[in-house]
Amino acid sequence: MRRLALAVAATLVLTACGATAEAPSPQEAKTLTLWHYEGPDSAMAKAWAEAIKKFEATHPGVKVKFEEKGFEAMQKTASQVLNSDAAPDLTEYNKGNATAGALAKAGLLTDLSAEAAERGWDKLLTGSLQTTARYDERGIMGSGNWYGVPNYGEFVMVYYNKKLFEKAGLEVPTTFEEFTKVMDAFVAKDQTPLAMGGAEYPAQQVFYQLALSKAQRPWVNAYQLYQGRTDFKGPELTYAAQTMADWVKKGYISKDAAGLKAQDMGDAFMAGKFPMMVSGSWWYGTVQSTVKDFEWGTFLWPGSRMAPGSSGNLWVVPERAKNKELAYDFIDITMSKEIQNLLGNSGGIPVAADTSAITDPKSKELIENFGRLAGQDGLAFYPDWPAPGYYDVLVAGVQELINATKTPQQVLDELAGPYNDNLADVGD
Amino acid sequence: MRRGALTASLAVLALAMVAPFVIVALNAVKSKRDYTANGPFSLPEGLSLEAVADFWTRVDFGEKLFNSALISGSVAVLAVLLSVLNAYAIGIGRVRGRMWVLVVFLAANTLPQEALVYPLYYLAKATGLYDTRLAVIIIFTVIQSAFGTYLLSAVLGQFPREILDAAHIDGAGRFRALWSVVVPISRPTLSVLMIFFFIWTWNEFFLPLIFLVSNDNQTVPVVLGLLQGEKMMDATMSSAAALLGIVPAVAFFLIFQRTLTRGVTVGAIK
Numbered sequence: 001m002r003r004l005a006l007a008v009a010a011t012l013v014l015t016a017c018g019a020t021a022e023a024p025s026p027q028e029a030k031t032l033t034l035w036h037y038e039g040p041d042s043a044m045a046k047a048w049a050e051a052i053k054k055f056e057a058t059h060p061g062v063k064v065k066f067e068e069k070g071f072e073a074m075q076k077t078a079s080q081v082l083n084s085d086a087a088p089d090l091t092e093y094n095k096g097n098a099t100a101g102a103l104a105k106a107g108l109l110t111d112l113s114a115e116a117a118e119r120g121w122d123k124l125l126t127g128s129l130q131t132t133a134r135y136d137e138r139g140i141m142g143s144g145n146w147y148g149v150p151n152y153g154e155f156v157m158v159y160y161n162k163k164l165f166e167k168a169g170l171e172v173p174t175t176f177e178e179f180t181k182v183m184d185a186f187v188a189k190d191q192t193p194l195a196m197g198g199a200e201y202p203a204q205q206v207f208y209q210l211a212l213s214k215a216q217r218p219w220v221n222a223y224q225l226y227q228g229r230t231d232f233k234g235p236e237l238t239y240a241a242q243t244m245a246d247w248v249k250k251g252y253i254s255k256d257a258a259g260l261k262a263q264d265m266g267d268a269f270m271a272g273k274f275p276m277m278v279s280g281s282w283w284y285g286t287v288q289s290t291v292k293d294f295e296w297g298t299f300l301w302p303g304s305r306m307a308p309g310s311s312g313n314l315w316v317v318p319e320r321a322k323n324k325e326l327a328y329d330f331i332d333i334t335m336s337k338e339i340q341n342l343l344g345n346s347g348g349i350p351v352a353a354d355t356s357a358i359t360d361p362k363s364k365e366l367i368e369n370f371g372r373l374a375g376q377d378g379l380a381f382y383p384d385w386p387a388p389g390y391y392d393v394l395v396a397g398v399q400e401l402i403n404a405t406k407t408p409q410q411v412l413d414e415l416a417g418p419y420n421d422n423l424a425d426v427g428d
Numbered sequence: 429m430r431r432g433a434l435t436a437s438l439a440v441l442a443l444a445m446v447a448p449f450v451i452v453a454l455n456a457v458k459s460k461r462d463y464t465a466n467g468p469f470s471l472p473e474g475l476s477l478e479a480v481a482d483f484w485t486r487v488d489f490g491e492k493l494f495n496s497a498l499i500s501g502s503v504a505v506l507a508v509l510l511s512v513l514n515a516y517a518i519g520i521g522r523v524r525g526r527m528w529v530l531v532v533f534l535a536a537n538t539l540p541q542e543a544l545v546y547p548l549y550y551l552a553k554a555t556g557l558y559d560t561r562l563a564v565i566i567i568f569t570v571i572q573s574a575f576g577t578y579l580l581s582a583v584l585g586q587f588p589r590e591i592l593d594a595a596h597i598d599g600a601g602r603f604r605a606l607w608s609v610v611v612p613i614s615r616p617t618l619s620v621l622m623i624f625f626f627i628w629t630w631n632e633f634f635l636p637l638i639f640l641v642s643n644d645n646q647t648v649p650v651v652l653g654l655l656q657g658e659k660m661m662d663a664t665m666s667s668a669a670a671l672l673g674i675v676p677a678v679a680f681f682l683i684f685q686r687t688l689t690r691g692v693t694v695g696a697i698k
Contacts, residue, residue: 071657263661
């Protein structure tokens, strides 16, 4: 027994050593190590799989070693992994101050400014799409060097159930007044018009969208990029909080929604239980593949020039990557028309596609909506971005609005506190 | 009457324990559309192993099982070995300052893993062991044997002196006494310890997550985290993954269950 145990132990340990010793050393074997964390059915994963093929075809003798990672795992381990020899040559990473910004500030990401200019990425990505690609020395987005390259965009819109609209004899609203009339009509038929998830991001995005419908770009720049002061008792946020509370009273949003998660909201909409859902383009592919029992469509929030949205996640090249040139080549391929068009035709939102090459009519509509929004400089990022941990503050605040446990004024005070505390620490 | 009540309360308890597993199993065999339409608590419309199969191939689950078995197996054997040697010195050898040694071991046991991450990370990088399974094996061998030493020292402290004296008179040296007398007699306890170490190491998530960077090196619990998306989750596939994740540990437990109960009931050494 004990001899066996010892033998087993020895073999196991030897195997463990052996396996590690065989790892190819990067200098001799030309390998591009590439990580991302998009599900295999997503538009991004499909387009990137094609990009890998194209890369291998144009780079004979180079192998791409792709590893699918988990989102959570990447968030937890990135700062350690990227600071070691295990760092990949290229990886997807989340945009924003707390994520890519923090890594850039820590010196873990390669400055891509020269490549972006030389390869023309800065021409393909303009306006608010560029904001999330550049970070200054404090790790704050919007200016400074290029540390990432986004391949796709995302934005918040209204998904609607055509079957329920037709049954109620209603048209797609084009103005805010029509929008509220449509919701009144549904309420009159004992149908809650908006699917909602108050326990996660959806409710705060509606709240932010309401503020955006009354805001101009400088307000967004103040709130998101700290270019100026944000008045939480100003007209934008006061309107948002008041309207949100009113909508619950009027029955546009169910009181039970405070405890629901985003997935619950999506499932309820996809099961045909609600005529409308306000959420991001990240739902698009799932809705497309899941909903079979009814026709559906999307429209931009009526009467607003801006909506929550931004570039998608970034390609970043770790400072300790061993094959940076190859990584740049790969990014360049993902920005090519061919890959961008494939991304568009798979239900994603390309940033540099040829709109005429998008064949699926639904995808075309989605991409055109995004183009319209980006064209009028309407991507206003997400409400939780300005401060670390602000997501939870917003969830709590908006839940109190939905539950009517606090007045809109009290909620705004609660939101202002952590925001202003963070403002004092920015850049430290 | 009282027996009836006892049975009833046990049944309720068993049901409460099993219910989450049942729900996971139910959702694992549902199709995605079935899940969206009927929610998590309904019975599946049909048996669909699609999610399970998809997950298996997507993450190369066989490889992860091998890694987990390799790491947990090595740790179980090595940690027991280390614990026995330590405990022999402390419990039977009664080395000077053993009390303090045990206190240190106990304190080390109560340290949260989060506190260990950074020192271990820098150590692993300095020794070139970062992103290797060997790093995890070493770390958990030490962590588990801290507990093992503590426990076994207490057990061996009660070891009958007469047996050791007899062995000594028969001419057995210290090592001989350990291998031929102490270990065989404590075997039930050691088996239990080995099984516990195996299962505990198998279920470890946090440190393996930090130290096993390459997908080729990852263990089962780490790879289960792959499905936690940024904004959405794939409920059927997550259930399938959870099911695949618990099956090996449960199987292992069932196989060794008899050893386990025997070891526990033997308790002290006769």
